[in-house]
Amino acid sequence: MQSQMIKTSSSRPLVAAVCMLAILLPLFVSDFRSFQVTQILVYAIAVLGLNLLTGYNGQISLGHGAFFALGAYVAAILMDKAGVPYWATIPVVAAVCFVVGFIFGLPALRLAGHYLALATFSLALATPQLLKHPALEKWTGGVQGIFLSKPQPPFGLAMSQDRWLYWFVLLHVVVLFVCAANLLRGPVGRAIRAIRDQPLAAETAGIDNSRFKTTVFGISAMYTGIAGALSAIVLQFVSPDSFTMFLSIYFLVGVVVGGVGSIWGAFLGAAFILIVPNLSSEVSKSATGMLYAMVLLLLIWRMPNGLWSGVLWMWRAATRRPA
C-alpha cells in the first residue's frame, strides 16, 4: 500500500494545480454544478471515514449510513429547534458522533469480520424506522423530516448560496483530509494498520488493540457524522427515507471503488457513487441497476485495488523517463 506514495518533487506542481482548481472551481461553473461537486465532497468525507475503519483498521462496517444520519439529524435539530447557526453545529456533531461511535466500538471488539458486518448492518436497517419513532417525533419531525432554512454567505458577501456552501464544505474537506493523512502517516497509523494485518503481533509489540480499535471506530463515526451534518446543511432537508440501508452500502462501494486503504481514493469513490447511477440511467431507463452493477464489476475485476491505484499507475507511466 505504501508504494502509492508519489515522488514529492515531481508531483508538487500537480498537487498545487489540483488545489487551485478545487478552490476556484465554483467561479467557472454554474450553481448547480457547484452543488453537485459539493455533494461529492460531502460523500468523500463519509467514504474516508469508513475507509479509516474498514480499509486501514480492518473492521468492516455495513452501517455507516446510521452515523451519517446521526450527524445530519443532530445538525438539523440543533438548527431547527435550538436556533444554532449552521457552522456551529459541526463541532457538536463531531463530538456526539465520536462518542456514539466509540461506544458502539466497545461491543464491536467482540465481533470480528462478517459478524461485525452483520451487527453494523442491523444498525443501517434500524435507522429509518428509529427516526420515524413517535417518541422522537417531537425532534425528528417523524416521516415528514425537517426543512432547514437556507444558510446565507457570511458578512453579506454577494455570492450565491451554492458557491458559499462549496467553499464551506471544501474547508472541512481540507481540514479533515489533512488530519487523516497526518494521523495515518505517523506511528499511530502504523499501529492502526498493524492491528488490521497482524493483530497478535501488534498486541505483542505493546499496542493496546482494544483502545485503538474503539478509538478508530469513534474517529470513523465522527468523520461520517460530519459528512452527514454537511449534507443536511447543503440539502436543507433531512428525512428518514434519505438514510436507508442502501446509503451504507454505497459508502462501502465508494471505499472499494476508490481504493481500500487510500485516503485520496475517497474522492474518486464518492464521485463514482454519485455520478455513475446518473450516467447509467441516461444510457438506459430499463436497465439502470444492471448497468451500474456491470460498471462496478468491471472496475473490481480490472482495478481490484481501486481507482486511485489506477490513477497512480497512469501517473507513473506518464512520468517514467526513458532510460
Add this chain to the structure above:
Amino acid sequence: MIERREFLAASAAALLMPQLARAQTPGVTDTEIKIGNSFAYSGPASSFATHAKTAAAYFKMINDQGGIAGRKLNFISYDDAASPPRAIEQVRKLVEQDEVAVLFNTFGTAANSATVRYVNEKKIPQLFVYSGADKFSDPKTYPWTLGWQPSYRTEGQIYAKYIRAEKPNAKIGILFQNDDFGKDYVAGFRDVLGASADSMLKTAAHELTDASIDSQLLQLQSAGIDYLISATGPKHAALAIRKNAEAATRPLHIVTNVSTSVASVLTPAGLDRSVGLISSSYLKDPTDVVWADDAGMKEWRAFMAKHYPEGDLKDINNLIGYCFAFTLVKVLQACGRDFSRENILKQATNMNNVTVPGLLPGITLNTSSSNYRPIRQLQLTRFDGKSWVRFGQIIKGADL
C-alpha cells in the same frame, strides 16, 4: 420635452414587453416545450417505472401527431431511485440546467417532500405529483404543486360519507399506520363527521414495523364498533382482515384502495375471510372484462399496442401513466399560445369536468384556485370472493 421622452421610453418598453415576456419563459421556444420528470427507475420502487415510460410514449405519440401549438414536447426524465437527496439533485438539474417549463409526474411521497419547497420557491408548476399524500394539494402552502389521484384524505372522506348515509350514529374504529399516509385517512373522517367525530370515532395507531396489530384491534373491538377502517398498507391490512374475521361480533371492514390486491393481500388473509370487504376505486380495472368494449380502454389498448408494445396490459401503472400524460396534454392544449409558467398553472387549476379515458364513468377532473385535488370522486367496491365488484353511486369528497 421630458414628458415626451418619457412617453417614448414607455411606449418603446411596451412594444418590447411581449417579446421579452416570451423570451423569459424558460423551456419554451417556438418549436419545443420542455417537461421535466424525476422517477424511480432503479431501487426498491422501480416496479412503478413503467408509469413514466408510458407517459414518455404518450408524449412521443403527441409529437408524431404534430405536437401542441406547433411545439414538440421534450420529455426529460431522470432516475432518483425514490431517494430524497437524489430527487433534490435531479429536480435542481431539471430546473437549473435543462430549464424545463414544467415539472410533471414526479414520483413518491418522500422524494416530493424533499423538493416541494424548492420548486415552489422557484415558481415552477409541479403538475400531478405521483403521490396520494394530501399535503401536495395545498394551494396556501404550495401554490405551484398539484396532486392527481384522490388523496388518502379524500378517500377517508368518501368512506365517512358512505357510513354516515348507511348508519348515522355508527361507531367507527380506525386502525391507522402512524405516518402521513394513515393520518390522512383520520383527517378525512374528521372533515366529514365534524363535531360528531369525537363521539363516533375510535382510533388506534400502529407502526409500520409492528409485527402484530392484535392489541390495537382488540382495543377497537371492545369499544363496540360497527365499522372497522384499516388505513394501513398491504401487510397490516392482511393481518387485520384475518383477525377481524375471527371476531365474535364482526364489524363491517373497509380497507384502503392501497391494500386491495387479491394476490398480495386477500389471498394471504384468506379469500373466504375477505368476502364482504369494502374498498373503493376510480380507475377502470384493465383486467376486468366489463371494459372489453369500452371506448376509453380501447383507445388505451390501441395506444399501448402501437407506442408501448412492451408494456403489460394488465399492469394498472401503464393505465395511470397514460391518464397522467393525457391530463398534462389537455392542460397544455388549454394554454393556447401562452406557455408561460403562470398560464400553465392557471390552466392546470382551471379544469372543468375533464374526462380521462381510464377513469370510471362519472369521474372527471375538476380544479380551481382553491381546489388542488383534480380527482375527488370514488366508487365503492365490494369483494365477492373472487374479485372486487363496484356498487352504489360515485361519491364525492368533502369541499374544504
